[in-house]
Amino acid sequence: MSSEPSIADRIAALQAKIKSIKIAKQDASAEVEEMRQLKALLPKPGEGIEPSGDTGGFVLKTPKGTVDFKPQATLLRKKIFSTLETIFVKYGASTIDTPVFELRKILAGKYGEDSKLIYDLEDQGGELCSLRYDLTVPFARYLAMNGILSMKRYHIGKVYRRDQPIMSKGRLREFYQCDFDIAGSYDPMVPDAEILGMLCEALSALDIGEFTVKVNHRKILDGIFELAGVPAAQTRSISSAVDKLDKTPWAEVKREMTVDKGLPESVADKIGKYVGLKGPGFKLLEKLEADATLNSISSVRAGLKDMRLLFGYLEVYGVLPLISFDMSLARGLDYYTGIIYEAIHDASAPPSLSPDPAVPPLSTITSTDLTSSSGSTTSTQTKQVEKEKNEDGVDESAVGVGSIAGGGRYDNLVGMFAEAAGNTREQVPCVGVSLGVERIYSILEMRRRGREEKVRGKETEVFILSLGDGLLRERMSLAKKLRDAGIKTEFMLKAKPKTPVQWKMADDDHVPFVAIVAPAELKKGTVRIKEQVGRDAAGDDKGEEVAMEDVIQYLKTKLGKA
C-alpha cells in the first residue's frame, strides 16, 4: 500500500469535518489549511477527484439535495435507529416496509400546495408513480388496502421532497423519517397518551439533552377562532399565522392577520388574548376551565375535557413535567383533528454528560399579554432562533435548535382512502408522531464533538500485524481464530506489508488492540497484544506476551466480553 491512499483518505475525512464545522457555523480555518497542505502532497492535486459542480461534461456527484452518508455518519444514524426501535418495540409496535414509490393517485390531494415537491417517476409505460413524500400516507393506504382496523406500527425510511435544499442547514431532498403511529378505535386520549409517553422516553434515551413537548388541541384553537369571530373559511389560514408565533413577534403575526388576511383588529386582539398562553398542563388548564366566555364554545369544552384526560394519563406515564400546554402551537397539516404536539430541543442548555438528561424545570404559566406588548417574545421563544417550522417535524434545520419531533391525531385520513376505493364502511382513527432523524443526528454529533469523543467508522477490535517476513498465513489463521470467537478482527490483505503501514492502518481506524505476530514469539507459541491508547501508541510499550491458547480469553476479558 503506497502512501497515497492515506492522504486521499485524510483529505476525505477532513472534507467531512470541514462540512460539519461549517454546518455548525464554527471556525474551520485550521482544517481548511490542513487540507490545503495535504492536497499539495497529492501527485495530481485537484484533478477530477472532487465534484466541481455541474459545469457540463461528466461530473462525479450525487444528485442535488442528496448526500452519501459516510461510515461515521451511517454508524451514528444506525445507533439512533436502534435506540428508537428498542423503545418502539417495548411499546408494542410492529414494523412494516412499504415501497419507496406509490401510485401517483395515492399521494394526490394529500399535501396541499406542497404537492409540487413530489418527485414523479418518468412514464416508461405502465402505471404513473411518485416517490413517497412521507410515511404517513403510505401507512394510511396500507391500512385501507388491507382492511386493517387497528395497528400499532413504526416505520423508519427515507422520504423524498423536491424542496430547495439548504445544504448548510442540512435540509436535504432525501432524508430519513422515523414514524410511530397507533391506528384504531380506542378510548379518548388513551392512545394519545401512549404516544406522548413513548416520545418522551425515546427522546430521553437518545441523550440529546433537554427538551420540551408542546401540546395543544385543534378543537381548542378552532374554538378560540370561533369565539373571536374568525369566519369558518379562514380558520386554517389564521391558524397558520398563529403557528408562526414561536419565531415571529406578535406584532408581525397580527399584521399578517389584519393587513394580509383582512381580519378586523378587534378579532385579532381576541385571538392574541389566548394564543400567548403557555405553561404546565394542569395549571393552564384550570385557568382556561375557569374562563366562562371560553367555555361557552362547545368545541373548547370538548378540547379541554380531552386535555384534562390527557394530562391525567401523562401523570401516570411520569412525563407530565416534560409537557408544556402551548396555545400558540397550531401545526401546518390540514388533516389533524385532535391533539397536536411538537418536541423542542433546548439548545441553550449545556450538553449533559449523564446518560439520563435531567428533567427540565418548566416555568409556570407565562402569559406575555400579547394584546398590550406587541413586540415581546417569550423566554422560550428566544431560545428558538432560526427554528425551521415544518408540518411534520422532520425537516432538517440549523444544528441544535427547533423542532425534533411532531405529530398529532388524524382521524379521517384512512377513511379518505377507504371512501375513494368505494368502501365507506370504516373510519380508522389514528394518532402518531414523526421523529426528525437528521436534526437528532446533528444534535448528537455536536454533543459528541463537545465531549471530544473520537469518531469511528468501523468497530474493529483487534488488528493483527506482522513483524518480519509477512507471515500472511499466520495472520490469516489468527484472524480466523479470533473471528470464530466473535472478535472483530482485521489484518492487512498483503503478503508482505511494511510494518509502519500496518501500524498506520490500525491507528487510522482507532483499533483498540493490536496483536503482533513475529517469528520469535511464534516459535514460543505466543503473540504480543498491545492496547492502543492513542494515535501515537506505537512507541515504547511492547505490550503483553500471551500464549496462543490463552489469546481468546485474554482479549475477551480486555474487551469486556468474557
Add this chain to the structure above:
Amino acid sequence: MSSEPSIADRIAALQAKIKSIKIAKQDASAEVEEMRQLKALLPKPGEGIEPSGDTGGFVLKTPKGTVDFKPQATLLRKKIFSTLETIFVKYGASTIDTPVFELRKILAGKYGEDSKLIYDLEDQGGELCSLRYDLTVPFARYLAMNGILSMKRYHIGKVYRRDQPIMSKGRLREFYQCDFDIAGSYDPMVPDAEILGMLCEALSALDIGEFTVKVNHRKILDGIFELAGVPAAQTRSISSAVDKLDKTPWAEVKREMTVDKGLPESVADKIGKYVGLKGPGFKLLEKLEADATLNSISSVRAGLKDMRLLFGYLEVYGVLPLISFDMSLARGLDYYTGIIYEAIHDASAPPSLSPDPAVPPLSTITSTDLTSSSGSTTSTQTKQVEKEKNEDGVDESAVGVGSIAGGGRYDNLVGMFAEAAGNTREQVPCVGVSLGVERIYSILEMRRRGREEKVRGKETEVFILSLGDGLLRERMSLAKKLRDAGIKTEFMLKAKPKTPVQWKMADDDHVPFVAIVAPAELKKGTVRIKEQVGRDAAGDDKGEEVAMEDVIQYLKTKLGKA
C-alpha cells in the same frame, strides 16, 4: 373493539399464508376455503378492501412489481440483515448509505442491454436522475468521487429494476441487495479469499441448510476459448452460452454456440471438453495443471496460479470443503476480470434443525464428458431445476433452489468513473459479493414452516389485562413499571375493555405472558401472571400470584433476562 378487526386481520393473515403456499407450489385449498368462510362473516364482503387490479378508477394497491412487507416478513428480513451485519463488521467492514437515485449519466453504459430496465425519474427541471439498479455502481462512483483508494464496505439497500415481475416466484421490481466489497490494491487472491471466507461464514450463520460455492476464473475461461479458437469478439457471447450449462443440457448449449452463434462444431467440442469439469479445488486444479495443451495459454497459467493461491488461503479460512471449482461458471456481467463465484443452495437436502449446518460432502471431480454424452446433466445440475440465473445473484426465484449469492473481481469499474471525470491516475481494483436477500428469506420461511414454528409480527413479552371495571390507570401504571425495566409490554388502549377481547388480543399476538390486574389482587398488592402456552391457554390455569414488588424480578427470570 368489535369482532370485525379480527376477521379482517385473520383474512389478511390468511391471504399472506395462501400466497406463501402458492409460492411454494403446495396445496392451499384448505386455507382458501377457510378464507371464503371468513369473508362471509364480514358485513360487506369484498367491497373495495382488497386490490382488484387496475381497472380504471381508484384502486388501492402498490405499484406493479412491488409489495408491502408485512410485520412478520419485515421482522424476518431484519433478522437476516442483523445476522449478516454482525459478520460483515467482524470482517472489518464499515457501511455507507448512498442516495436511492443517481445522476442518469452515472448508470449509463454499465448494464449492457439491461439498461432498459432502469427506472428514470421524470424531468421536473434540474438534473436527470434514475433509481439505482444495484449497489455496485454507486459504490464505484463513491470511491471515484471521494478519491478513496482502499475500503472494505458493506451496504444493505433496495434496488430497482423495471423487469417483468414474476410475483409467484417472488421476483420483484423493488428488492433488497446486500453487498460486501473490498476495494484496494492488495496482493493476489488475499482479498478474494477474505470475501469467500466471509461468505461461507455468513451463509452458515443464516442457517439456510446446505450450500456450495462454485468458483471459476475469467482468465481460465477466456484461455479455454482462446485454445478452442473462439474469435476474441465472440468471447463474452460464448461465455454467456456456457453460463447456461447449470440448467441447460450440453446439446442445447452446443446448438446455441454452433447454430445461433456460428461457431464451428470442432471449436464447440473443444470448449465442451473443459467446461463440464467440476470438483474439489486442489483435485481439479492438479488435473488442469498437468494439462500441457491448456498450459500453453498464458491466461490459463495466470488463472491457475491464482486458483492455487486462493485454495491455499481458503484452507486457512477453513472453508475449502464448501468450495467447488466449476468450469461452467461464467456469470453474465461484462465487468468481471478475475475470479467469479456463485453460492448455490441445496434444496434437496432435508432441512437441518441444528444451527450449524453440516459441511456438505463434495463429490470428487465429475467429468461428464460433454463431447460424447450430449444430453447428460451432472448430479449437481439435477438439483438446480428452475434456477433463475442472474448476473449478480440477487434475482428472486423459486423457493429453495438456485443461486443465493454471487460476485467476483472487477478491477476496472472504479477506473471507468475516474477516467470519465478526467482523472486517469488511479485504478482501484475491487472484489465483492452480493447476497440474495429475497431468496434467503424464502428459504428461511420454508424452513420455519417445516418446523411449524409460530410466526410473530411483534415481540411483545407481557400483555396486561384487567378483570373487573377497566382499571385503566392501574394497567397503565403497571405497563410503565414493566417498560421501565425493559420488558416489552402492551395493554388494550380502552378504558373498560371486555375481558374476552383482551385475551384474544394477547392470543392473536402470541404474547408469552399475561399479567392479570383484578380488584381482589390489587387490594392484596399482587398481580396474577399466566404463561400462555398456546392460543387456548385462557382455560383453567389461573397462573401464579406475584407480589407487585416482585413482579419485575419474576418476569425477568421467566423471560430469561435476569
